Amino acid sequence: MATLENIRKRGPLVATVIGLALLAFILGDLLNSGTTLFSSGRYEVAEIAGQSVHIQEYQNKIEELTEMYKSQYGGAVDAGLNDRVRNDVWEQLVQNYVMKKEYEATGVGVHSEEVFDMVQGQSISPMIRNLFTNPQTGAFNPQDVVNYLQNIKFDKTGAAKAQWLYIEKELLSQRVYQKYQxxxxxxxxxxxxxxxxxxxGRSKVVSISYIAQVLTSVAPEKIKVTDADIKKYYKEHKKKFKQERAADIAYVSFDVTPSAEDQLKAEEDIKSLLNEFTSTENAEQFVNANSDAKFDPTNYKKEDLSANIAEFAFSQPLGSVFGPYFENGTFKLSKITNRKMVPDSIKARHILVSVNNTVTAEAAQAKADSLKKLIQSGTAFAELAMVNSDDKGSAMQGGDLNxxxxxRMVREFNDACFSAKKGELLTVKTQFGIHLIEVTDIGTGSEKAQLATLVHEVNPSTKTFQAFYNSATxxxxxIKKSSDFDTIISQKRLEKRIAGNLGEMDFNIAGLEQPRELISWVFKGEKGDISKVYELGNRFxxxxxxxxKEKGFASIESVKPQIEAILTTEMQGAFLAEEFKKAAEGQNNLTAIASKLQLEVKNADNISFSAFAITGAGNEPKLIGTVxxxxxGKLSKPIIGTNAVYIAIVNEITENPATQTATEEQLRMQRSIAGRAGFQSYEALRQASEINDLRSKFF
Structure with missing residues (x-):
């Protein structure tokens, strides 16, 4: 007690001492970690146009969009969709930060009345239309948006409200961007x-004769590109070699395939079901419960079945079972469930009555029944379809599906049509609602068989995976040193694969499943480093x-081959142009020049300034522009083109009459420019902005 009393008396002093100790501890930790009290660098996911972006902002937007996808498509978000979400959020963040100052400078904004108009008014946003369009009918009903907003308050989880707030933010972002464009x-x-x-440029067309000598015809010994030439070109064109951080890798993939033991087990597993499959009275249910592939109700002609099963399906009695047999990497048992004459095709029309939040299945059925009675009493099917069908695509054709x-159709619809008689009226319920169907014609019939096929895939076992992992390990x-990588590949006769120019935030490598972790490792390593064993799907x-390659400008050494190729082409062009010039001195006849150069005179017609190519020459804009x-009748000077050097002469000039007025052309060009202006302006702003992508620190 005495001790406690002393502490109370000296409380202020003790608090000061403890506070100083805590401050020293915090400062020590900050200094050791290389940060300061005022630095949030460790949590910075990007710097865009001089503005820091905190990881929390990026992560919050990822979570918001992920929830949107879950709500829209249902279920969990897989790895592929998760990568797409991250990239979509990144692009939106970049756009928002790049455009922020532009919006402020121009005074562009969005009023609340505009938002209402985009949601419920006359100018419905494409985003709202897409989110609230009935997937079954393809129709958009503004009342569905109103119903959603009215029901938000009944959602105890708050998910609906959060989703709508996200939608509103996106609407504002899209609208202000569109207004700026x-x-x-x-x-x-x-x-x-x-x-x-x-x-x-389009109306004037010319017919020409020309001679051409391809650049690559110049002998290598006549061209010499020096190191000084390369350095000069690099200095004068350095901006061409600007690069983002990138990497190249070589890798070995140990692809996991089933062993003979795995194949034997799969065969034994399906054999164990043979007796039960043979005796079951409900083959469809048995297949759906025990197979790696769902029951296929389709009736097949003999020629449409595989060679393994075709003869059996049309020669044995119903209920007979064939197999096990091996096909396309799986073991199968097939049972004949039906064999009958079936039309090859059907022609039908229908009226769809959708079932949704405002129309129950009972109400839809009642409407379909009443429409059926009207048709039976003489009202035209096509007229009723145009007015009443929720399948807007076929409604305009009187319900005709051809x-x-x-x-081709969902199973319930398919079975009803292929079992009906010509002219028969019937109603059937599907996932889309209630259909009133009339079969208007029936194609030629042929004998077809329906098979219930039990499928067991041959998959690698855990033991097999372990064996391949051991080989990779x-x-x-x-590999003890960097050079061992290639040596051991050669010794073991393995296949070396290459993945070049990987970006720091890439998510894909062709042929590899979800390689993000591998890519992340690459950019934390050094040239020559060997990775651990990565499990990527069915591969190690x-x-x-x-x-x-670091961000900035590529080194002269790395781009030397590229520059050498450019300079070689330029020198080849200059060399041939000089040869052409000498041959053309004192000459006005193209044939005589061609003879000196041992070249053939070629002809091309209907060349306009807007042409993309010339017959026999290909894409040669300099040649097109010159002629x-x-x-x-006037000979051109030597023209150094993309692929060859040319001399040309115009034989004929034709002025075609204009197909439109100058005003109409002016409007066409105006629309074309307007269509590109928004995107190009944003791209220009983006390129002018310094964007430092630091996401690889976190993902």
Whole structure:
């Protein structure tokens, strides 16, 4: 007690001492970790246009969009969809931060009345239309949006409210972005002179003769690209070699395949079901309960079945079982469940009465029955379909679905149609609602068999997976130094695969399943590093980092082959152009020049300034531009093109009459520019913004 009393008396002093100790502890931790009290760098997921983005903001948006996907598509979000969500959120974040200052500078904003109009008014947002369109009928009903908003308060979980708040934010973001794009588009103008020049470029066509010598025909010894040439080009064109952080890897994939033991077990498993499958009276139910593939109700012609089963299906009595037999990596047992004459195709029309929040199944059935009575009493089916069918695609055709083969429609609809007589009226319930159907024609029939097929896939066992993992581990452990990677691959006769130019936030490598963890490792390593064994689906992968490229400008060494190829092409063009110039001195005849150069004179017709290619020459914009403005009968100077050097002469100039006025062309060009303006303006702003993507620290 005395001790407690002393502490109380000295409380302020004790508090000060404890506070100083805690501060020293915190400062020590911060200093050791390389951060400061005022730094949030460790939680920064990006820096966009000079603005820091906290990981929590990014993560919150990922969670919001994930919940949206769950609500819209149902169930959990798989790894592939999760990657898509992260990328979608990233792109939206970049857009918001890049555009933020632009919106402020231009005063672009969104009023609450605009939001109402996008949700319930005359200008329904595509996002709202997509979210609230009935998937069964393809129809959008604004009342469904109102019902959703009114029912939000009854959702005790708060999920509906959170979802709507996300939708509202997205609507605002999309709307302000669209308004900015419109602002840019309205600020652009096409003059009448521009329109006239464009029309002239299309209306004037020329016929030419030309000679060509391909660039690659120049002997290598006549071209010499020096290191000084390469350095000069690199210095003058350095911006061409700007690069993001990237990496190249080599890897070995140990693909897990079933062993002979796995195959034997799968065969034994399906054999154990043979007697029960043979004796069961409900083959469909048995297949759905015991097979790796659902029951297929389709009736097949003999020629549509595989060679394994075709003869059996049409020669044995109903209830007979064939197998087990091996087909497409699976063991199968097939039982004949039916064999009858079935039409190859049916022609039908229908009226769909949807079942939804406002129409019960009973009400839909009652409406379908009343429509059936009207048709039976003489009212035209087509007229009723146009007015009453919720299948808007066929309603405009009087409900006509034209001809369709078996299996094209959902099962209930299919079975009803292929069992009906011509002219018969029937109603059937499907996932889309109640259908009133009339079979209007029946195609030629043929004998078909229905088979219940029990399928057992041959899958690798745990023991097999372990064996392949051991092989991958043995390979990885045998690599003691970087150069061993290639040596051991050669010794063990393994296949080395390459994945080049990987981005720091890439999620895919062709042929590998969900390789994000592997990619993340690559950018935390160094050139030559060997990875651990990664399990990627049915593969075990061991990789080596073969190249790491830092963000900035590619080194001259790494782009030397590229520059050398560019300079070689330029020098080849210059060399041939000089040869052409010498051959053309004092000549006005293309044939004589061709003879000197031992070249063939070629012809091409109907070339306009807007053409993309020339017959026999391909895509050669310099040649097209030159001959489109060349006087008739005048030889051109040597033209260094993309693939060859040319000399051309215009033989004929034709002025085709314009198909539209200058004003119409002006409007066409205006629409074209307006359509590109928004996207191109954003891309320009994005490229001008410094974007430092730090997501790889967290994902």
């Amino acid at each position: 419109n602002l840019i588009a309205k600020g652009l103008y096409v003059t009448e002179n521009q329109a006239k020049r464009e029309m002239e 001809w369709f083969t078996e299996g 043995e390979f990885a452990n045998s 992968v061991v990789a080596q980092i073969t190249e790491l 489109s403005n060349l006087e008739k």
